[in-house]
Amino acid sequence: MVPAIGCTEPMAVALCVARATELLGQTPERIEARLSANILKNAMGVGIPGTGMVGLPIAIALGALIGRSAYGLEVLRDCTPEAVERGKQYLAENRIDVNLKKDTAEKLYIEVHATAAGHTATAIIAHSHTNFIHTALDEPQTPGTEQTANAVEPTNAHQPSNCSTSQSLPPSRGESEGGFGDSPLTLRTVWDFATTTPLDEISFILEARRLNEEAAQKALEGHYGHELGKVLSRPLGRGIMGESIFSHILSSTSCACDARMAGAMIPVMSNSGSGNQGICATNPVVVFAEENHNTEDELIRALTLSHLTAIYIKQSLGTLSALCGCVVASTGSSCGITYLMGGGYTEVCAAVKNMIANLTGMICDGAKPSCALKLTTGVSTAVLSAILAMQQKCVTSVEGIIDDDVDRSIHNLTSIGKDAMNETDRMVLDIMTSK
Numbered sequence: 001m002v003p004a005i006g007c008t009e010p011m012a013v014a015l016c017v018a019r020a021t022e023l024l025g026q027t028p029e030r031i032e033a034r035l036s037a038n039i040l041k042n043a044m045g046v047g048i049p050g051t052g053m054v055g056l057p058i059a060i061a062l063g064a065l066i067g068r069s070a071y072g073l074e075v076l077r078d079c080t081p082e083a084v085e086r087g088k089q090y091l092a093e094n095r096i097d098v099n100l101k102k103d104t105a106e107k108l109y110i111e112v113h114a115t116a117a118g119h120t121a122t123a124i125i126a127h128s129h130t131n132f133i134h135t136a137l138d139e140p141q142t143p144g145t146e147q148t149a150n151a152v153e154p155t156n157a158h159q160p161s162n163c164s165t166s167q168s169l170p171p172s173r174g175e176s177e178g179g180f181g182d183s184p185l186t187l188r189t190v191w192d193f194a195t196t197t198p199l200d201e202i203s204f205i206l207e208a209r210r211l212n213e214e215a216a217q218k219a220l221e222g223h224y225g226h227e228l229g230k231v232l233s234r235p236l237g238r239g240i241m242g243e244s245i246f247s248h249i250l251s252s253t254s255c256a257c258d259a260r261m262a263g264a265m266i267p268v269m270s271n272s273g274s275g276n277q278g279i280c281a282t283n284p285v286v287v288f289a290e291e292n293h294n295t296e297d298e299l300i301r302a303l304t305l306s307h308l309t310a311i312y313i314k315q316s317l318g319t320l321s322a323l324c325g326c327v328v329a330s331t332g333s334s335c336g337i338t339y340l341m342g343g344g345y346t347e348v349c350a351a352v353k354n355m356i357a358n359l360t361g362m363i364c365d366g367a368k369p370s371c372a373l374k375l376t377t378g379v380s381t382a383v384l385s386a387i388l389a390m391q392q393k394c395v396t397s398v399e400g401i402i403d404d405d406v407d408r409s410i411h412n413l414t415s416i417g418k419d420a421m422n423e424t425d426r427m428v429l430d431i432m433t434s435k
Helices: 008-024 037-043 056-065 068-075 081-092 187-196 199-218 226-232 236-242 245-261 275-291 296-317 323-340 345-359 371-390 404-419 422-433
Strands: 003-004 028-034 096-100 109-116 119-126 132-137 265-267
Touching: 003 008, 003 068, 008 028, 008 037, 008 056, 008 068, 008 119, 008 323, 028 037, 028 056, 037 056, 037 096, 037 422, 056 081, 056 096, 096 119, 096 245, 132 187, 132 265, 187 275, 187 296, 187 345, 187 404, 199 226, 199 245, 199 265, 199 296, 226 245, 226 371, 236 245, 245 275, 245 371, 265 275, 275 296, 275 371, 296 323, 296 404, 323 345, 323 371, 345 404
Parallel strands: 028 096
Antiparallel strands: 003 265, 028 109, 109 119, 119 132
């Protein structure tokens, strides 16, 4: 969970460009970005904060001109109107090439080569949005082949300009079912942690409430995206949806997404590399807790349960996939809402199964303003699943992909999203790039 300004895929590309530029020590004369298909898909149609523009080129230009790798996913925090004009001029000079990286199976892969005055700096991010696996200046060979596998410095460190570091690509997260290194997770482990850890150790999660509520408020102050959140809060929306906890959950969640995906210069707390998933795991839980008059202590535990459930599911799904991330994050929020309703572990398991039975198969067709519609669908299902769970209603193992064991049900979901939907992912990208 880290703050992020703007959609995390173009911001990760801008971060990689910023790091390469810092290694180069001067503004690049040319930049080549080689990106995995999923990065391209998620960066094509999304607004870039502070620019009024859409897509990768301006994000890359600003990453080179004003980006700072020390800011992580807030890499373009220093963007100003003057910087945007410089970025537009940079684009007009045709200095940027963006290509598909065809020889990688990694779904999150960003390779940047920045050149100037006869020198070339290389930076590579893989697996997660801020994970640099390779940085080098004037490298004589292909990165990541015959290099020594050293730990790569964090993005907020300052590496000597003549230094080269590389890290071999480790197995993708989640290749061993339900596990992460030496710390395997189960839903029971997540539940126990969220409900028993001393509050002072997890109260930091209230920062997610502050940031993501502010993002929702930002949408009401301007015109962002399709304005779904505004529509729901206007007389027509209220007349149809009513004034209820449910309608307020939908409005808050979609408002935050509207602002973020349209390029509002405001940070949100992300989850597993996604701001939308952070919104989806936060805002429904916060609104329910406020209107249900739960205590702050209960909210802390509910948010922890929501976010950690999403992290657990993402471990076996992968950071990027053909399955929309709102399925994962709204499953987390359903758990948090169930807890706030007074549910125990049994009810939380039921909520998870109800979610998986409903939303499996929702495709990701890139990051864009209409993601607000998908988040609203996800959190609608989250509330319905929690209500059913509290009435001891649960989809059974004779129905679809649901198993008696909740962790197996989760794995069934992620197997479909990670493996079975790969052809869907390719088709989606083909459609998007052929329009």
